Amino acid sequence: MVSFFTTEDPLDKIISETFPEKEILQTEHILTGWTNIVIEVTTNEGSYFFRFPRNPFWSRMIVKDAAVCNFVDGKTSFYTPQMKLYYDKKHRPYSVHEKIEGYTLGDRIYHLSHTALTGAAYDVAKFIKELSGIDLRSAPKEVQFPLSEFLKELDYEHYKEHIDKDHEFIKLTEQDKLVHGDLNLGNILLDENDKVIGVIDFCFAGTGNPQMDEARILSRPVPKEFEEAFLAQFADTSDIDRMKEAWKNIDAGYADHIRTNFPEINLPEL
Numbered sequence: 001m002v003s004f005f006t007t008e009d010p011l012d013k014i015i016s017e018t019f020p021e022k023e024i025l026q027t028e029h030i031l032t033g034w035t036n037i038v039i040e041v042t043t044n045e046g047s048y049f050f051r052f053p054r055n056p057f058w059s060r061m062i063v064k065d066a067a068v069c070n071f072v073d074g075k076t077s078f079y080t081p082q083m084k085l086y087y088d089k090k091h092r093p094y095s096v097h098e099k100i101e102g103y104t105l106g107d108r109i110y111h112l113s114h115t116a117l118t119g120a121a122y123d124v125a126k127f128i129k130e131l132s133g134i135d136l137r138s139a140p141k142e143v144q145f146p147l148s149e150f151l152k153e154l155d156y157e158h159y160k161e162h163i164d165k166d167h168e169f170i171k172l173t174e175q176d177k178l179v180h181g182d183l184n185l186g187n188i189l190l191d192e193n194d195k196v197i198g199v200i201d202f203c204f205a206g207t208g209n210p211q212m213d214e215a216r217i218l219s220r221p222v223p224k225e226f227e228e229a230f231l232a233q234f235a236d237t238s239d240i241d242r243m244k245e246a247w248k249n250i251d252a253g254y255a256d257h258i259r260t261n262f263p264e265i266n267l268p269e270l
Helices: 011-018 056-072 105-111 114-132 147-158 164-172 210-218 224-231 240-261
Strands: 024-030 036-043 046-053 084-087 093-098 177-179 188-190 196-199 206-208
Touching (some): 011 024, 011 046, 046 056, 056 084, 056 147, 105 114, 105 188, 114 177, 114 188, 114 196, 114 210, 114 224, 147 164, 147 240, 164 240, 177 210, 210 240
Antiparallel strands (some): 024 036, 036 046, 046 093, 084 093, 177 206
């Protein structure tokens, strides 16, 4: 049985069946989602994001995404989506959450004032520290999924050439702390005053080394001023350069998969 979605599926019908009590005013495909078909749905009661997994791997991971989001909710100083998980008539999972009004850090980072830029660096570091400090003893099993195992499976499912040296390093340095796993600029949200207010997209999340989150946000281009202010928040940055290299290899491998199989997706600068 097929467990994932394509753009050939009747997604508008699924959306309408999910919201029978709401009036659907507009739907818009967001062509930046690597792992899911993302549709912004505007209704008479607000706006929502629907995420439909693109393959069996992401169908399993969207279940984890919902579990992590709902476990983390309220445990940091920042907004995280309250994710609702649904299944269509073919028992394929998809998720829905309310839209947070604002901008991504990726949209704004090269337009921020010095104060806003250093403030964002401080807040992102604060989020990493708060997330890694969450007590996992009551966490559901989906949350306690090692990042090293996730990244190796991602590689072996999607890449042409495997990056085993990176996997060995990530496994060797792994810790039993909660990490976001994909803390890139597009997953960090700012309000209209350029203040960090939330973090989204926990598909990669699980247990690991917090330095993997620190390295992730620096593995794609950022202003030097942001990087310096960000790194100043941490006492130990010994493994970040090696982790940045691993993240760049992971990005390159998955980007090649996207370009080959989903050319309609708009890839960010890597």
